[in-house]
Amino acid sequence: MPITKHNFIVTKAEDIPGAIAAAFHLASTGRPGPVLVDIPKDVQNALMEYSGPVMPDLPGYKPTTTPHPRQITQAVRRIARAERPVLYVGGGVIKAEASRELREFAELTGIPVVTTLMALGAFPDNHPQHMGMPGMHGTVPAVAALQRADLIIAVGARFDDRVTGDTDTFAPHAEVIHADIDPAEIGKIREVAVPIVGDAREVLLRLTKAYANDAELDAPNLGDWMEYLGDLQRRYPRGFEPTSDGLLNPQEVIQQLSSIVGPEAIYCAGVGQHQMWSAQFLDFEHPRSWINSGGAGTMGYAVPAALGAKAACPEREVWAIDGDGCFQMTNQELTTAAVEGFPIKVAVINNGNLGMVRQWQTLFYENKYSHTKLREHDEYVPDFVKLSEALGCESIRVTTAEGIGPAIERARSINDRPVVIDFIVGQDAQVWPMIGGGASNEEIQYALGLRPLFDENESAAEDPADIHESLEEA
Numbered sequence: 001m002p003i004t005k006h007n008f009i010v011t012k013a014e015d016i017p018g019a020i021a022a023a024f025h026l027a028s029t030g031r032p033g034p035v036l037v038d039i040p041k042d043v044q045n046a047l048m049e050y051s052g053p054v055m056p057d058l059p060g061y062k063p064t065t066t067p068h069p070r071q072i073t074q075a076v077r078r079i080a081r082a083e084r085p086v087l088y089v090g091g092g093v094i095k096a097e098a099s100r101e102l103r104e105f106a107e108l109t110g111i112p113v114v115t116t117l118m119a120l121g122a123f124p125d126n127h128p129q130h131m132g133m134p135g136m137h138g139t140v141p142a143v144a145a146l147q148r149a150d151l152i153i154a155v156g157a158r159f160d161d162r163v164t165g166d167t168d169t170f171a172p173h174a175e176v177i178h179a180d181i182d183p184a185e186i187g188k189i190r191e192v193a194v195p196i197v198g199d200a201r202e203v204l205l206r207l208t209k210a211y212a213n214d215a216e217l218d219a220p221n222l223g224d225w226m227e228y229l230g231d232l233q234r235r236y237p238r239g240f241e242p243t244s245d246g247l248l249n250p251q252e253v254i255q256q257l258s259s260i261v262g263p264e265a266i267y268c269a270g271v272g273q274h275q276m277w278s279a280q281f282l283d284f285e286h287p288r289s290w291i292n293s294g295g296a297g298t299m300g301y302a303v304p305a306a307l308g309a310k311a312a313c314p315e316r317e318v319w320a321i322d323g324d325g326c327f328q329m330t331n332q333e334l335t336t337a338a339v340e341g342f343p344i345k346v347a348v349i350n351n352g353n354l355g356m357v358r359q360w361q362t363l364f365y366e367n368k369y370s371h372t373k374l375r376e377h378d379e380y381v382p383d384f385v386k387l388s389e390a391l392g393c394e395s396i397r398v399t400t401a402e403g404i405g406p407a408i409e410r411a412r413s414i415n416d417r418p419v420v421i422d423f424i425v426g427q428d429a430q431v432w433p434m435i436g437g438g439a440s441n442e443e444i445q446y447a448l449g450l451r452p453l454f455d456e457n458e459s460a461a462e463d464p465a466d467i468h469e470s471l472e473e474a
């Protein structure tokens with residue numbers, strides 16, 4: 001039960017059709033989730049009469065998709081009064097196919113948007129109201145938008161600890177409107193002023209309508225707020241420090257991949273630094289172009305996910321961006337990709353380490369690198385190029401910055417089999433910004449030892465030149 005949305009054991013063959021119909025219905029409606037149907041061997045072997053199709057029979061299961069009108073009215077009233085509102089958008093917006101409705105509501109009200117790891121692509125990265133991803137490796141403006149907000153409008157998001165950091169100091173001045181299709185999420189982590197149970201698309205549609213039709217409501221005046229956040233965007237842009245070992249910058253690999261391949265592709269990631277750099281350095285414009293396991297933290301997810309994406313969308317270019325640790329968990333699936341004809345591309349960000357764990361060892365465990373090293377410098381064991389060839393793929397190794405672009409172009413030109421690129425990158429590159437585990441969002445570091453000041457009074461004091469100087473020192 002704890003790892004499925006629902007599960008059944010079928011004890012009579014006649015019950016199989018009903019159980020399967022119910023399983024698909026449960027898995028794909030309300031808050032989607034996995035359903036297990038356990039069919040024992042004797043039931044599998046039994047004979048039965050089938051007269052389908054069968055409708056699911058689930059009298060107790062009625063997810064609420066239409067939000068209550070009173071909650072919508074209360075929400076828009078609060079939104080109109082807010083001075084520092086923020087839309088905190090989670091993966092539910094993508095599941096509900098609500099990107100267009102999100103954009104309409106955001107543009108009608110002018111409210112800034114933050115999108116979680118699961119929601120990347122729900123709102124275009126290049127939109128001026130987009131502050132980026134909040135949380136442990138989020139942008140400074142996105143974190144500040146939540147911390148300094150007076151109203152958080154959470155849609156399809158669950159106040160995950162990777163977003164809130166220490167909950168006692170999370171968004172201390174904010175009232176919360178929380179919309180989710182799963183009532184169990186509402187108020188679970190954070191006290192809520194206006195709970196809204198409903199499908200994210202329905203909620204956003206109705207918020208937009210209610211807002212536009214209420215003659216008493218003006219658009220909120222957000223000039224100062226947007227200026228404040230815009231200033232943070234200018235002072236804390238996306239960037240990275242060069243590696244200390246002279247090897248490739250992993251961020252540069254991902255940045256180039258994004259600029260060459262573009263936002264029409266589907267990108268899948270494993271878990272670790274490469275996943276966070278992908279979240280940060282890929283430019284997302286559309287929903288359903290980013291697939292990752294989020295809070296489940298499923299290492300080895302990228303290759304199978306890419307296979308699934310390619311099977312579902314054969315006309316789209318599909319890239320797995322994988323870590324060398326994750327890749328060793330599921331690379332054997334490439335045989336299936338090769339044999340069954342799914343020409344996915346895999347970019348292995350090979351830092352020779354369980355890099356995310358190494359990062360914590362560097363920052364919090366006095367450089368005690370225990371059990372994180374996966375290979376010696378310069379020794380390609382396992383050799384991912386040979387391994388991928390053996391699995392039926394074309395493969396390329398890249399060790400220099402000049403090699404990045406041509407390798408990506410070559411991978412794109414091969415469509416009769418999967419392609420693996422083994423990017424040998426530096427082992428000490430770190431994911432910045434960072435908020436330490438369990439720390440307050442106020443403690444965000446932009447780079448090693450560099451704490452941005454995102455209070456109104458402090459913000460004017462800092463100059464971008466100083467930041468770059470401290471970055472170089474760091």
Ligand SMILES: Cc1ncc(C[n+]2csc(CCOP(=O)(O)OP(=O)(O)O)c2C)c(N)n1
Pocket residue numbers: 270271272273274275297298299322323324325326327349351353354355356357
């Ligand atoms: C099965 C499993 N074991 C351990 C972890 C903890 N973990 C999170 S990221 C990570 C390192 C992943 O290494 P790699 O795939 O090389 O990615 P990198 O961080 O180096 O980019 C580990 C061990 C996990 N999420 N899942």
Ligand SMILES: [Mg+2]
Pocket residue numbers: 272323324325349350351352353354355
């Ligand atoms: Mg690694």
